[in-house]
Amino acid sequence: MRRTRLHLLHMFSGIAIAVLAGIHMVALHLEEVLAFFGVDASEPTSWGAMIARSSQGIWVGIYIALLAFLLYHALYGLRGIILELTPSARKERVITWLFVVVGIAVFIWGSYVPISLLSS
Amino acid sequence: MKQTAPRSNYLGVGGWIWAGNYKLERYLYLLHRITGLGMLLFLTFHLTATTVFRIQGQEVWETTMALLSNPWLKAGEYLVAAAFVYHGMNGLRLILQEFGFLLGKPTPPIYPYKDALRKKRLWVVVMMVVIFILALVFLFDFIV
Amino acid sequence: MAEFNPEKITFKVQRYNPENGGAPHLEKFTVPFNKGMTVLDGLLYIKENIDSTLSFRASCRMGICGSCGMLVNNYPHLACHTQIEEFHSDKLTVRPLPNLSIIKDLVVDLTPMFSSHKQIKPYLIRGEAGMEDPNAEFAQSPQELNTFLQFAYCIKCGICLAACPTSASDRLFLGPQAMAQCYRYCADSRDQGQKERLPLVDTDHGVWRCHLAGACSEACPKGLDPALAIQLLKRQLAAEALGLGKRRPPSPVVPPIKESKPKVPYPDFTVKKEK
DSSP states (O other): OHHHHHHHHHHHHHHHHHHHHHHHHHHHHOHHHHHHTTOOOOOTTSHHHHHHHHTSHHHHHHHHHHHHHHHHHHHHHHHHHHHHHSOOHHHHHHHHHHHHHHHHHHHHHHHHHHHHHHHO | OOOOOOBOOOOTHHHHHOSSSOOHHHHHHHHHHHHHHHHHHHHHHHHIIIIIIGGGOHHHHHHHHHHHTSHHHHHHHHHHHHHHHHHHHHHHHHHHHHTTTTSOOOOOOOSSOOOHHHHTHHHHHHHHHHHHHHHHHHHHHHHO | OOOOOOSEEEEEEEEOOTTTOSOOEEEEEEEEOOTTOBHHHHHHHIIIIIOTTOOOOOOSSSSSSOOOEEEETTEEEEGGGOBGGGGOOSEEEEEOOTTSEEEETTEEEOHHHHHHHHHTOOSOOOOTTOSSSOOSOBOOOHHHHHTTGGGGGOOOOSHHHHHOHHHHHOTTOOOHHHHHHHHHHHSOTTOOTHHHHHHHHSSTTSGGGOOOOOHHHHHOTTOOOHHHHHHHHHHHHHHHHHTOSOOOOOOOBOOOOOOOOOSSOOOOOSSOOOO
16 A cells, blocks of 8 residues: 555655645735735835745744645655656656655755854 | 667657647646746845845845836736646646546447546546635735 | 538548558548438448448447448547548548557557456456356346446447557556456456456556546547546555455355245136047
8 A cells, every 4th residue: 555655655645735835925925915905015125125034933934844745745856757657667766766866955054054054 | 671779759848748639637747847847046136136135135125126017027926826826736636546546447448439538528627626716816916 | 400411521540551661641522411420331332332441340330340430520429430521620530549560451450458357367266266157146236237238238339548648658558458357356246356357457557647637538439438447446446455445245146046936826717628
């Protein structure tokens, strides 16, 4: 049942991304719509707004969780596409380990940055 | 008699795109795959911008943001937002249907044949309408 | 709709002869049209009257044997099951099914499909009691029968493989046909082989490579729904992995009929027995 568990995790991470990245997208792109509902979110990409967000623990938590789910979802999906293109057991092992290493490396770097900015 | 190996007739990646005159779901599958790959490409740029450039301080960040406010890149950003809406909502439908919901029970085939996806086409259409409305909301905000 | 009654139909048939080499090419044939003519009738006319070297596979002419699957006007059909009239066009392009290897002309090699069909153990598996020495049938209600009956109508023509986008690039993929048959046996109330069969589809080229493009169900000439079967199989796998769902015992053997008095008395003999 190993592949099934991996795929269930893929589906679960998909739902988690839909929620977390949904928050991220609404906060950063729908400023006019948010203003209509009385939330002031003008210029979300300015340095001041960005620093204000990165000093709040909740946003850092959302970003790190989002990064973890995104990396799993994206790399698992890409692995599936590559396996459909070049079906072979040996390539499967190579691709899987390569993606595990890349994923962990990107996750460490991507979560180090917001944590270091949190304390600054 | 000369023995010859059969000639391969696999369609390859072309077969993902077109293998005959099929209907809706086959192209939704293709679009799901394309939007997924597109967002992965965007993710690499986005992570570079929000980690490598951000950690270098205010000046580098503001130059990057000025660069990204180019109207062409804004249009690209809208495409990513639309891809996110599509991939997310269609993915939700796929999760439900892959677990056998919204598909009905197996019934004996009676002519004219109708498969489960065509019998329950309504759900797919509802999801497409939701995607379209959400994409319009994002479009509104990108234009204003 | 206007009456479709042309004098002649132009068949463009893909030819490929491995002994002569060369790439597959289209060859034109003109066939007189009669009302009620199927694509297979046209091909038979060509073979009998125009070019006897044309190869195609056909047997029953009534959509039962699953030999004559081919790509007619860019859509997989059973040639014997398809009226020329359906296309409302006097030009037909006939090609072999894609995603399978061509042996000659329209004949494709179905071996990969049959080997993956064999791989998923398409027979009833019973536990300790086994199938040894069966002395009575296994009990099954009509409702239980309906959960898998439609998948038992598969004629193994290979059309779902020709339609599937994953089969187009992934040669190790089991294919919609084999996985629908896997569901057919796993859903059978008489079967106990889930433990043996589910690991066979829980691989990198098994059930999770299906992305619900739905083309297999759309194209199936027998009205089966392989896409639905694969989704239900995924549901079984997920329930197994999460430990959800209730396990049903396999249906029991029908108990032998006890000797009983006939409920309706026999009528009296109309002819008196002579003593």
